[in-house]
Amino acid sequence: MNQPKKVLVLFAHPGQRYSKANDEMARxxxxxxxxxxxxxxARYPRFKIDVAAEQEQLLVHDVIIFQFPLFWYSTPALLKEWQDLVLEYGFAYGEGGDRIAGKLFMPVVTAGGPEEFYRPGGRNNYPLRDLLRPLEQTANLCGLRFVPPYTLFAALRAPGDDRLERHSRGYAKLLQALRDDRLDLEAASAMTLLGADALPVREEATA
Ligand SMILES: Cc1cc2nc3c(=O)[nH]c(=O)nc-3n(C[C@H](O)[C@H](O)[C@H](O)COP(=O)(O)O)c2cc1C
Structure with missing residues (x-):
């Protein structure tokens, strides 16, 4: 078997005392x-991000995942701070800024709203993928290959039915597939969002 890919999950949730979905997915x-x-x-409770250490960490991984609950149609504040500081000019973009180019990048997002809110005329007006365009374009600018978000809608209701369990199982399957190079990237790129029931995973790695 080929060398496993090194997968980095950067998890950001400021309210873990009340988290159910992300708490289970993090576990x-x-x-x-x-x-x-x-x-x-947990690493930066006072928002004092160690930029050099975070950049070093990026360099030794092949796949970068942001796992977060959608807060005001965006990432929680610490994850935005992380982007603002770590994705520096000359490192992630701009002259000489090709150090993370070629890696995969993927958001893993939970949203309180149900999927039908996220469409024109729905309560949130815009599809979730559109609201996450700033992350997608950040990835593009840094030369990262963007993989559509692995998403759980109506996340607050998910623990009450079996969706959280299915979603968490799907998350494990996704992470293992990324590690073993078994996510069909072409098929994934053709999809708008990924989910527990929409995961183009191959059984075996390509040679
Ligand atoms: C400050 C704040 C902002 C939020 N903004 C959104 C939002 O823009 N869209 C949405 O669908 N849900 C929003 N939510 C709901 C969270 O996304 C939801 O509670 C979370 O995904 C559930 O995951 P958890 O159980 O891990 O906390 C917001 C929640 C908080 C506390």
């Missing part, structure tokens, strides 16, 4: 071999 992700799981709010 699943942190148990998977060759996945580095980082709880950014």
């Amino acid at each position: 699943v992700a942190s148990d998977i071999r060759d996945v580095t799981f980082v709880d950014l709010y």
Whole structure:
């Protein structure tokens, strides 16, 4: 088998006392071999991000994941701070800024609203993928290959039915597939969003 890909999950949730969905997903992700799981709010409770250490960490991984609950149609504040400081000119973009080019980047997002809110005329007016365009274009500018977001809608209701369990199982499957190069990137790129029931994973890695 080929060398496993090194997967980095940067998890940002400021309200873990009340988290159900991300809490369970974090538990699943942190148990998977060759996945580095980082709880950014635990690492930087005072927002004092160690830029050099974060950049070093990016360099030794092949896949970068942002896992977060959607807050005001965007990332929680610490994850935005992380982007503002770590994706520096000359490192991630601009002259000489090709150090993370070629890696994969993927958001893993939970939203309180149900999917039908996220369409023209719906309560949130815009599709979720459109609201996440700033992340997609940030990835593009940094030469990262953007993989459509792995998404859980109506996340607050998910623990009450079996969707959270299915979503967490799907998350484990996704992380293992990224690690073992079994996510069909072409098929994934043709999709708007990924989810537990929409995961183009191959059984075996390509040679
Ligand atoms: C400050 C704040 C802002 C939020 N903004 C949104 C939003 O823009 N869209 C949405 O669908 N849900 C929004 N939510 C709901 C969260 O996304 C939801 O509670 C979370 O995804 C559930 O995951 P958890 O159980 O891990 O906390 C917001 C919640 C908070 C506390």
